[in-house]
Amino acid sequence: MKDVAALAKVGLSTVSRVVNGDNRVSDAKTAAVLQAIRELGFRRNDSARQLRVGATQSIGLVIENVIDPFFSHLTHAVENYSLERNTLLLSASSTRDPERTRRLVLEFCARRVDGLIVTPADTEETGYLQAEMDAGTPMVFVDRPPRGIEADTVLTGDRSGAARGVAHLIRHGHRRIACVTDRGQLHTAAQRLAGYRDALDAAAIRYDPELVYSATPSVENFRTPVARMLALDNPPTAVFTGNNRSTVAILRVMAGWDTRPALVGFDDFELADALHPGVTVVAQHPAEMGRAAAEQLFRRIGGDTGPPRHTILGTTLIPRGSGEIPPSRK
Amino acid sequence: MKDVAALAKVGLSTVSRVVNGDNRVSDAKTAAVLQAIRELGFRRNDSARQLRVGATQSIGLVIENVIDPFFSHLTHAVENYSLERNTLLLSASSTRDPERTRRLVLEFCARRVDGLIVTPADTEETGYLQAEMDAGTPMVFVDRPPRGIEADTVLTGDRSGAARGVAHLIRHGHRRIACVTDRGQLHTAAQRLAGYRDALDAAAIRYDPELVYSATPSVENFRTPVARMLALDNPPTAVFTGNNRSTVAILRVMAGWDTRPALVGFDDFELADALHPGVTVVAQHPAEMGRAAAEQLFRRIGGDTGPPRHTILGTTLIPRGSGEIPPSRK
DNA sequence: TTCAAATATGAAAACGTTACCAAACACAAG
DNA sequence: CTTGTGTTTGGTAACGTTTTCATATTTGAA
Structure with a gap:
């Protein structure tokens, strides 16, 4: 960006303005900057930007395992929802390993994701979750509630x-x-x-x-x-x-x-x-669950500080034959 | 971190050293810093760190769709491999939409992922891929080769x-x-x-x-x-x-x-x-493909600049009955 | 003691952005 | 010819780290 500014013979701020589509910059300079950008093949470094701005435009998703269709459908829904919100998705499978879950959550938080959707491992020691939430990372829990923590959940009935x-x-x-x-x-x-x-x-x-x-x-x-x-x-x-x-x-x-x-x-x-x-x-x-979780998470990211919200999604009975077999004769 | 330094009455560098486990810092100060960290609930901001260090410790994965078991298995393998390498995974489904694919790749690159594994959308205009590769983001293509680009591929036979x-x-x-x-x-x-x-x-x-x-x-x-x-x-x-x-x-x-x-x-x-x-x-x-792609990508990230490598994985014929039905009588 | 070497420490620059602020300039109204 | 208002501009300080470098301070001989 410095280089672009130099080449276009304008100030750093002007380049930044052009890149961000700020319209109050003269046509002449805009053109010069654009030219320089093209010439240098410049692309803005979004992680630097995010450091300055303070939001990473990314959320984390910790599920049990992507290869389980239940979770892959859920993942896809979250993906779609967050993409609409211009947010990227860091996702990972905990494989039911509490240590791995912990590590993932912590690493996501260290990168300052804007929020987290988590399927807690069942045997989990959950203290660290509370700590990270207190530290300001909104979380919503999906499929299973966290042990001993009051937080947003999205569960099946x-x-x-x-x-x-x-x-x-x-x-x-x-x-x-x-x-x-x-x-x-x-x-x-x-x-x-x-x-x-x-x-x-x-x-x-x-x-x-x-x-x-x-x-x-x-x-x-x-x-x-x-x-x-x-x-x-x-x-x-x-x-x-x-x-x-x-x-x-x-x-x-x-x-x-x-x-x-x-x-x-x-x-x-x-x-x-x-x-x-x-x-x-x-x-x-699962897709509805993913979407509901994402919605709630973005509500929190947007600043909603209301009380924890518990969403329960209903189920649908689909008769296909195996459940309608009568008891065999005694 | 500044706050920690202030509270522990030490320099910023000392805190950094303690956080990074640099051993040449006195026990007294180490203790003070640790204490301050605990007191303030400090956690290092990894994205700031990465800005300074220059590697994001994350890779991007663009597949066709997570809900396809082929891709979810592939994803899981990549996930595991990169986790071993202490690298997080940004993943997304292109849903066969060339525009979405493009957007995802570009956004991943803007965040300066260390590398990218991509299943190119079939009808894709691939110029931008070449541009990003030239700009220094290593890519390996999986399941399908990119149109008109010489690059690492991992395909099925x-x-x-x-x-x-x-x-x-x-x-x-x-x-x-x-x-x-x-x-x-x-x-x-x-x-x-x-x-x-x-x-x-x-x-x-x-x-x-x-x-x-x-x-x-x-x-x-x-x-x-x-x-x-x-x-x-x-x-x-x-x-x-x-x-x-x-x-x-x-x-x-x-x-x-x-x-x-x-x-x-x-x-x-x-x-x-x-x-x-x-x-x-x-x-x-699919799992082997994911692993092979991840291996090759990390080789590139590690600095390998050899010629493009094309890996082809074999298939296994599994007879289960339907393929052994003889032709019905004329 | 004295000096060299080793060790601990902190100040400050850097990473690539954005945002604040003030300066420069233009233009219209009084 | 002022004065005021508005628009473009660039300088500079952040954001939260790491890293380089120079400055203490200690240690261990001589």
Whole structure:
């Protein structure tokens, strides 16, 4: 910029004005500056600008993992929203590692992002989050609330959604319904399990712990426990799964079985409709969640200092066949 | 930092030294500084630091769309690699919009990212890319080469991979094989179509343009053309699809059909194995591509000025059933 | 003691911008 | 011919760091 000023034989301020489209600069000088800029191939250094101006025009997004379609849809929505706001997105996957989460959040804050959208790792020690918020970085939490912190959240109606899914199975005649979820420490898993129990209670069905299994979803983790469940004297005739990873894992476990229990999964996934039978799901709306979180964050960045706002997004039950299978004859 | 220096009654430089772990500062002062830092809740402003030091410790990633699993896997690999290098990732989806791509690249460069990994939009005017590279931002292109620019690329062996997929169908007795791909302008689509022809040629099968259809993949776009193809006098007994979006769309189109042609898809996707029959694919390795691209980019950032390097990653044929269906009886 | 070498320290310049301020100039009105 | 008002201008001080350099201060022989 100095060079441009020199070449165009004008003051530094004039160059700055031209670059910023300030119109009160004579046509002659504007032309000279533009010429010099072209000649030198000058491009303004935005990070220097931001240092001076005090806003980085960037926000951070810490999710669990981009490769999970739930989070990639959420990410895309945040991306779009912030792009409209001329803000760039620093994003990263925590991969459920609390240490990595912490590191990412801290690094984002050190770079002075204008705000942060975070899916907190479940086991997390959250003190540092509070500290960074106090230091002035607005944060909104998405999918899961942070432990012991009062802050903006955008969550799915996990409990009621799960209850609706299970009620759907009950409505189709099931009384023995298994529940397979992600690790119990996970807030969403716990909520959905609670919803499962709500539905049972509402139908006066006894809760049977033998029908419940929680673990990090994978075919290996689920195979034996699920097989064991279905070999019980009084086996479940239906299964409710607590998230898309669990649903997919269960589908793999049951691949090739001749007779399958009814299935309702929490969270939709691609090709759920193309399977046989199609998989009935309680769909979340990740894109809407992302957008809602971004909206709230920008509200905060814009200076809103109102009380924490908790947004809960509803779910949509999508019957596709697997949830409408009746209980097999005794 | 100034405040810390004042409170600790030391010079600015001393604070800086302590913050950076420079060991040649007395224990007494170190303690005082640390104390002041704690008291004031000071955190270094990394973007200011970077302005001074001259490297932003961040790279940009412009992909087509995060919600495409191919790209989300790629993204995750880049994320991991750059995190190891203590570098943050600015990422964004171009959504195939050349104008958006351009804007993103330019904005990343304006922020002086240390480097850029780009999936160029297919119809793109690429002059600005060259300009930014000349201005000193290293770039590596992934999945597709940029039009008319000599630069590092990391691509899949599209042509040979497609040929292998089609050869697989031929080996199972098919002679009438349809090819359904993404828009022809798309580099990868064109390459894969070429691979399809290679395989036909190798088997001395006449290329029949009636069996080829290209369009942006969607159920609506594919339904009629595919139905028409299969209603030909001499219909295809097998279909080769050019990418995961196309494969999924075709699966939806054919959902519920009583008799289905054999199918081999380019690019793997979740649940391909859980369908009936499982979908045979020529799998790409998006994570490896991401990693390779990141490696090459960091090599450049590290100062490597060697000639452009072109990495081509192989594909893996995964037979799952759909590709092994024999031609239906005449 | 004395001197050289090593070590600790702080002042000030730099990184590339923007923003404030005052100076210079033009022009119209009195 | 003043005076006032408005427009362009450039100088300079920030923004929050790091780094260079020169100046203490200490240390360890001689």
